[in-house]
Amino acid sequence: MALGAVYLLTDRPDRSAALETLIKTIAHCEVVAAGDDASPSVLPRAIVSDLTLSRRESVNRLRSFLHVRKASDMPVVCLLRSTTDHDLRQARDLGATICFPAYTAPHLVVQALQAELKTDETDAIAQPVIRNVTRAKEVLSGLFDGVRGGGPISLDQVDAGLDPILAAVKEGGLTQWLETVWTHDDATYQHCLLVAGVAAQFVLHLGFRTEDREHFVRAALLHDVGKAQIPLEILNKPGRLDADEMVIMRRHPVIGYDILRKSGCDTATLGAVRHHHEMLDGSGYPNGLVGAEISDTVRLLTICDIYAALTERRSYKKPMPAREAMAILTGMSGKLEMSLVQHFGNAMLEPNSAS
Ligand SMILES: [Fe+2]
Ligand SMILES: [Fe+2]
Structure with missing residues (x-):
């Protein structure tokens, strides 16, 4: 149960929307935009100011929230339009405990805010999910480090990450899982955790x-592990890859397969990792498998993978709404199994799923 709200004061609500979404993964958040009532309706437990402090009305707005602060150690995060000595001093004088340039990535702002909030005040729903995402991310980073080193990797360690994922999604809902994963900065880990x-x-x-649930989530967690051996400048390139880069990127299913085979991985998971980019019409890679050559596990995984890739948040692109992503999946008739796409759509529309 939250003991108060994190107030996000903003004079640019459109630009603050991503920040609002991420703050909501760790706490109850109230947004106050220009023209809204300039006093808090519930006790503030932290304030995030995305205001232009060179404007008198913005300074007054921030002051009106600060004078009801319940404790002198309440976090006050200021996003500054400019960071001259004068601006920083002004923010500190107003009560800022942390200052960031306004263009700072939202997940970094929320990480700093989270570190400042008292743990015992963190929302009861969010906290176990945050713990489970952290646990699963630790498993992933161990896995990727192992693959970067040429493997083999510990599959027991991977299995330790499965329960936290299933429990978090079952108890906290998929939305909470996705929102928490989106606060993590590494794009590849983020993608694997989303899938x-x-x-x-x-x-x-x-x-x-x-047993089958665990098997499938394991394949999902492992599916892109071969990316650990793809050069970072290709892996993290914003926008489209050129033809040569695409050739290199497309090696990741076979790299993952080879490493996992050396590690003693079971045949079904190996198949899922190697073939998660195959399409029923034979247009996929690496083997151009067709129809019945593609296992059920691969058919399910490919749908999850494409959906996650479409709805991901990146600094260079807006996330695609879930309904638009589903429209793309349903337009892939011939490549994906449509009866499974339909079940998948129903699963995503369940309460607590992505909206
Ligand atoms: Fe992949
Ligand atoms: Fe993927």
């Missing part, structure tokens, strides 16, 4: 047995 969360929601919806 794993979406996969967990899918198999929970389909009513898989516990």
Whole structure:
């Protein structure tokens, strides 16, 4: 139960929307835009100011919230339009405990805010999910480090990450999982955690047995592990890859397959990792498999992978709304199994799923 709200004061609500979404993953958040009532309706536990402090009305707005602060150690995060000595001094004089340039990535602002908030005040729903995402991310980073070193990797360690994912999605809902994952900065880990969360929601919806659920989420978590050996300038390139870069990027399923085979991974998971970019019409890679050559696990995983890639948040692109992503999936008839796409759509539309 939250003991108060994090107030996000903004004079540019459109630009603050991503920040608002991320703050909501760690706490109750109230947004106050220009023209709204300039006093808090519930006790503030932190203030994030995305205001232009060179404007008198903005300074007055911030002051009106600060004079009701309940404790002298309440975090006050200021996003500054400019960071001259004068601006920083002004923000500190107003009560800022942390200052960032206004263009700072929202996840970095929220990480700093989270570190400042007292743990015992963190929302009861968000906290276990944050813990489970952190646990799954630790598993992933160990895995990727192992692959970068040429493997083999510990599959027992991977299995330790499965329960946290399934439990978090089952108890906290997929939305909470996705919002928490989006606060993590590494794009590849973020993608794998998103695919794993979406996969967990899918198999929970389909009513898989516990063992089969774990098997599928394991394949989802591992599917892109070969990317650990793709050069970072290609892996993290904003925008489209050129033809040569694409050739290199397309090696990741086979790299992942080879490393996992050396590590003693089971055949079904190996197949899912190697073939998660295959399409039913034979247009996929690396083997151009067609129809019945593509296993059920791969068919399910490919849907989760494409959906996660479409709805991901990147600094250089807006996230695609879930409904638009579903429209793209349903337009891929011939490449994806449409009956599964339909089940997937239902799974994503369940309460607590992405909206
Ligand atoms: Fe992939
Ligand atoms: Fe992927």
